[in-house]
Amino acid sequence: MLVNGCLACDELAGKVRAPGGVIYEDQHWMVSHRLGHDAVPGHLILKLKRHCEHLAELTPAEAATLGPMIQKTSSALSKLLNAVKVYAASYGEEVGHIHFFIIPRTADMPAGNMRVLLYLRLHTLLIRCGLKRAATEVERGHIAERVSAEIQRL
Amino acid sequence: MLVNGCLACDELAGKVRAPGGVIYEDQHWMVSHRLGHDAVPGHLILKLKRHCEHLAELTPAEAATLGPMIQKTSSALSKLLNAVKVYAASYGEEVGHIHFFIIPRTADMPAGNMRVLLYLRLHTLLIRCGLKRAATEVERGHIAERVSAEIQRL
Numbered sequence: 367m368l369v370n371g372c373l374a375c376d377e378l379a380g381k382v383r384a385p386g387g388v389i390y391e392d393q394h395w396m397v398s399h400r401l402g403h404d405a406v407p408g409h410l411i412l413k414l415k416r417h418c419e420h421l422a423e424l425t426p427a428e429a430a431t432l433g434p435m436i437q438k439t440s441s442a443l444s445k446l447l448n449a450v451k452v453y454a455a456s457y458g459e460e461v462g463h464i465h466f467f468i469i470p471r472t473a474d475m476p477a478g479n480m481r482v483l484l485y486l487r488l489h490t491l492l493i494r495c496g497l498k499r500a501a502t503e504v505e506r507g508h509i510a511e512r513v514s515a516e517i518q519r520l
Numbered sequence: 521m522l523v524n525g526c527l528a529c530d531e532l533a534g535k536v537r538a539p540g541g542v543i544y545e546d547q548h549w550m551v552s553h554r555l556g557h558d559a560v561p562g563h564l565i566l567k568l569k570r571h572c573e574h575l576a577e578l579t580p581a582e583a584a585t586l587g588p589m590i591q592k593t594s595s596a597l598s599k600l601l602n603a604v605k606v607y608a609a610s611y612g613e614e615v616g617h618i619h620f621f622i623i624p625r626t627a628d629m630p631a632g633n634m635r636v637l638l639y640l641r642l643h644t645l646l647i648r649c650g651l652k653r654a655a656t657e658v659e660r661g662h663i664a665e666r667v668s669a670e671i672q673r674l
Contacts, residue, residue: 433586441576455609
């Protein structure tokens with residue numbers, strides 16, 4: 367069910383911990399922050415709880431719960447981070463295991479796939495060069511707690 | 521329910537027709553090709569059948585049917601176009617109306633969000649400069665028919 371060497375499986379197995387820890391999980395899906403100290407707080411990953419690399423291979427139960435997970439996570443981010451839009455996107459190339467990026471696009475960010483992608487790459491570069499402060503574990507944990515409470519309330 | 525001047529609503533109202541026509545629709549969602557003569561055949565859009573701009577605002581019935589639509593469309597594209605991966609992504613910035621790009625990433629395409637985005641922009645540019653042939657309406661219609669039949673079979 368889980369595969370050694372798969373980053374998503376490693377997190378599901380508890381070998382890797384996302385900043386702020388597990389935000390929400392049910393039988394089929396888990397929500398947590400993106401990995402890495404340079405990730406923007408509130409930029410979440412929704413990942414399938416078993417190793418599967420193709421959306422085509424979702425079981426009926428997994429498929430039926432995907433939309434509600436996207437809706438609830440988007441709702442929590444819209445409310446808590448005042449997101450103008452929430453993006454939900456699955457590519458699965460660097461990490462093949464099915465996952466969706468759930469990205470709250472706030473008013474201070476540029477709009478659109480390409481611009482947000484460049485914005486996030488620049489954000490990472492600036493942090494790595496010491497030109498921007500990375501969010502602390504406490505800050506991420508605080509957001510994770512609030513998003514978790516909000517999703518469970520929905 | 522539909523909004524004048526919204527491109528997705530215009531298509532839902534029958535004022536605009538995607539290449540190849542409607543591929544599949546149910547009570548909540550519609551699948552068709554991307555608009556534009558330069559779109560790659562098989563690059564589809566899954567759009568909500570009412571005007572709503574935020575994933576957070578999906579109704580329980582819309583959310584419950586989103587995943588199965590993504591799964592079925594991905595399955596049809598994987599089989600018919602021999603896609604290595606199928607991407608599913610919702611941004612909703614240029615057209616605010618909720619829609620997911622469903623992109624079959626075939627073996628002749630580069631992998632990953634940024635690379636595929638650049639590949640598709642280049643594809644469009646080459647067609648507009650007359651350096652690449654756009655797919656004909658008949659070719660798109662042929663793919664649309666096969667994807668439609670496959671989704672309905674699932």
